[in-house]
Amino acid sequence: MKPIARIKKHERTISKVVLVVSILTLIVLGSTILAVDMLRPSINGAEQPRGWQRTPEIRIVMDSTADWARIMFNDLYQTNTNGVRIFQFGAKGWLGGNDSDDRIDAGRDLTFVDIIYNATVVRTGDIVGFFKGNNDFRHTRMFADVILEVNEDVRQVSIYVMIAGAGTTTFQFINKESGQVIWQDTQTGNSFTQYTRRWMSPDVFFTTMHIELALVVALAAGAVITMLVLIPIVFGRKLAKTIEDSEGL
Numbered sequence: 001m002k003p004i005a006r007i008k009k010h011e012r013t014i015s016k017v018v019l020v021v022s023i024l025t026l027i028v029l030g031s032t033i034l035a036v037d038m039l040r041p042s043i044n045g046a047e048q049p050r051g052w053q054r055t056p057e058i059r060i061v062m063d064s065t066a067d068w069a070r071i072m073f074n075d076l077y078q079t080n081t082n083g084v085r086i087f088q089f090g091a092k093g094w095l096g097g098n099d100s101d102d103r104i105d106a107g108r109d110l111t112f113v114d115i116i117y118n119a120t121v122v123r124t125g126d127i128v129g130f131f132k133g134n135n136d137f138r139h140t141r142m143f144a145d146v147i148l149e150v151n152e153d154v155r156q157v158s159i160y161v162m163i164a165g166a167g168t169t170t171f172q173f174i175n176k177e178s179g180q181v182i183w184q185d186t187q188t189g190n191s192f193t194q195y196t197r198r199w200m201s202p203d204v205f206f207t208t209m210h211i212e213l214a215l216v217v218a219l220a221a222g223a224v225i226t227m228l229v230l231i232p233i234v235f236g237r238k239l240a241k242t243i244e245d246s247e248g249l
Helices: 005-008 013-043 202-206 213-248
Strands: 052-054 058-064 066-072 086-097 103-116 119-131 140-151 155-162 170-175 181-188 194-200
Touching: 013 170, 058 181, 066 170, 086 103, 086 119, 086 194, 103 140, 119 140, 119 194, 140 202, 155 181, 181 202
Parallel strands: none
Antiparallel strands: 052 140, 058 140, 058 170, 066 119, 066 155, 086 140, 103 119, 155 194, 170 181
16 A cells, blocks of 8 residues: 555544644643743742842853953952852863963962053952963863852943953853853954953843743644644544445445
């Protein structure tokens, strides 16, 4: 028997199975919509913790063609008025492109020397960064894992992104638990050392994965349409067969 003929022979059985699956899908999606709708008021009405809150573990990734780059997690005066600070350092390392003499800096109260518009500046801060040696512009990728503390009493927190005089660096904050990129910035050198202050909402550090209600509704609508198409096929053919049998008697 040809495949098409086999499909036609079992068409009614296939339609029944699809119909049952559609009904079960509709029940599950309907329950999800009701649960989301019932839980939303209690979630919104609950008092959310404020002040300094500890983040999930964050992976900082720097993908760069520069000879050095860094992020400083305090202000230029070594205080935390910027609303974010490092609580704990974790693993660090290279994801590719490094030489044996390339260095990752990740720590508190680290002193560094920069030349800004021909002036030598010595600063101390809580930083994550790398140094490959002057004029080493090969593409590299490094990471450092940290747990941060973020002040949720302020509307925005800030960090300093510091880059060398050449090359392009992409900075990423990745929630290690979900794998979600929660912040990203790309900077390109302009022949001078640059300090750029970057602002962000404290909420970005606490972003959680969630089901979009619109997606659930769309899937439910698809299940309903499938049911409306299949019901006439299943029950219409059954009715036609019953009429045929009765006429044959």
